[in-house]
Amino acid sequence: MARHNSRRKSGRRSPLAAAALIGIGLLITGGAYAGASAAMAATSDSSVAASTLTVEDGQKLFQANCATCHGLDLQGTDSGPSLYGVGELAVHFQVSTGRMPLQAQGPQALQKPVQFTEEQTAAMAAYVQSVAPGPTYPDEDVLDGNGDVANGAELFRINCAMCHNVAGAGGALTEGKFAPNLHSTSALNMYAAMVTGPQNMPVFNDMNLSDDEKRDVISALLYMQNTESPGGFELGSLGPVSEGLFIWIFGIGTLIALTVWITAKSN
Known part of the structure; x- marks a missing residue:
């Protein structure tokens, strides 16, 4: 009777060994990643x-x-x-x-x-x-935009709109000067302009506008920055000037073009 060879073939491994190798590899990879992340965080903190x-x-x-x-x-x-x-x-x-x-x-x-x-x-x-x-x-709450928007809009119309336009779009002054638009001005720079009066800007001290009133004005301007125009196209928020120009160019132009077309059609 022939003998069975009880020796295993060389190179053959148990399935458990493969799983163990995969697990060890994952542990090593995860540990290396965690160590690298910690080192990068420490470097970032030190650089800051x-x-x-x-x-x-x-x-x-x-x-x-x-x-x-x-x-x-x-x-x-x-x-x-x-x-x-x-x-x-x-x-x-x-x-x-x-x-x-x-x-x-x-x-x-x-x-x-x-x-x-x-x-x-x-x-x-x-x-x-x-x-x-x-x-x-100023204190942080002055710049938080949570003031009285309605009161701030009224204060802005009384004190600022004659130069900056009622919608904060800016406007021309004398001798080549102008009031800038406020559509992208930060809350801190709004406050700074009121307190320091840069260039043509008057100074609004506490006797003119209290910090609470400045907060209301800032809140109104931030509201205008973050709110779309309810009337559709803003046309630069320049009021009747841009609206009238729009009507003349497109409205009257359309009527003239229609008149010429009707005349050419009848001929």
Whole structure:
């Protein structure tokens, strides 16, 4: 009788061994991924901490970019006014909107692409505030947009609409100056403009508008920014000027074209 060979063939493995290998591979991969994620998070946290700028950094940025016009000690020069008393709020407004550094002398500073990051802007503002204190940032609830929208709209019409237009679309002033539109202005810069009075803007101190009333005005403007025009096309929100122009160009133009077509058809 022939003998059965009890030796297993070489290279043959148990199914349990394959499953174990797969499990070990998954554990190693998951551990490596978790370790890498933790390392990246730690690196990100350290980079954020390292990127926080100080007042000294703000001083260096100011001296490199602003001192030519405003003086090394903020005293002002023939090319730019003194910054004593303007405060960090005014610096934030001018720099965060791209108005400063000034591109060229003119009737007023124009908005242009912002040249500094938020941290750099905050550092320069903190430096100016440390040297010559002035208006500072408001409480967060002033900018939250949860004020009385109806009262804010009325206050805006009384105090601001003659320059900025009742819909905040801006308007022309004298000698090449203009009031900018407010359709993309941030709540903080709305407040800063009311408190610091940049360029042609009057200053609205607490005797003119309290912080609660400023909050209402900001809430009304934010509401207009976030609400579509109920009348359809806004046409620039410039009122009867753009509406009348639209009628003349398209309305009267359509009538003239129809008259010419009827005449040509009859002939």
